Amino acid sequence: MKKAIVIFLFLTCSLTILPTKKSHAIIWVVVKAAIKKIIKxxxxxxxxxxxxxxxxxxxxxxLENQLSKLKLNEISEWTNKQKEIYQKYFDELWKIKSAIAYFQRITEIISKQKQLVSDYKNAYALFQQDRHFTPSEIEHMYTVYSNIIAESLKSVDNILSVVDAFSLQMSDAHRLQIIDEAAAEIETYIVDLRKFNQQNISISMQRAKSADDLFTLKQLYGVK
Incomplete structure (x- = not known):
């Protein structure tokens, strides 16, 4: 994942030094390549x-099958050894259920990040078709999108450390903190990206020169 982030940032920075006229064709090729690497x-x-x-x-x-076979509730007298075994089973079972919950939530966060990339890809493609934006404005959009995507990838990279942490020492509180922070960050990036898209759509429609032009824009952006 870190490699994908580095590649994405390098390609983004390299575009800023290109002449404006050459940027349009090259940007989209680079964007598609970067997105493909990120999603993979x-x-x-x-x-x-x-x-x-x-x-x-x-x-x-x-573990649950083993516990059911033990029938510990029917045992009238436990030895200390039996109690220890019993407790170990439940400790391990709790850890497993906790880990499953963590992984399910992490998967949801990563899915949202993928949706963020998809939203970016679709919006950028539409804005490139819109003649109401200048080349410099399109490049500014690319810069904004690139920053949002790069930051969101950092958040995803942070939660992936939780996956690796199950083989290392990390408290549940620390795991939960990392996941909660990443989830909040991804939600913020999604909101920011959609607000930015809506602002650009509004600007384009304000620049419409006729009713037919406005109708075409609504068709382009799926606005009713």
Missing amino acids: AIDLQVQRIQNKTIALQNAQKV
Whole structure:
């Protein structure tokens, strides 16, 4: 994931030094390549999380079956050793259920990040078709979009550390904090991107020179 972020930022920065007339064709080629790399990286991480979730769910079933066989509620006298084993089962079961919950939430966050990239891709393609924007305005849009996407990827990268952390030392409070912060950040980026899109659509419509022109713009952006 970090490699995808670095590639995306490098390509973004390289575009800023290109002449305006050459930027339009090159920008879209670079954007599509960067988006493809980003989505591929995210898909790999989602698959990784899903595989871990399945493994944890299978382990959970094993533990629950073992507990049912023990029939501890029917045992009248426990030895200290039995109590210790019993407690270990439940401690492990709690950890597994907790991990599954974490992974499910992480998957939801990554899916939202993918939607963010998709929204960006679709909006940018439409604005490029809109003759009411100057080349410099299109390039400004690209810069804004690039910053939003780059920051959102950092948030996703942070929550992926939670996945790795299950093999390391990390408290539940720390895991939850990382996930909550990333979720809030992604939601903020989605809101920011959609607000920016709406602002640009409004600007374009204000520049419409006729009723037919306005109708065409509404068709382009799917505005009723």
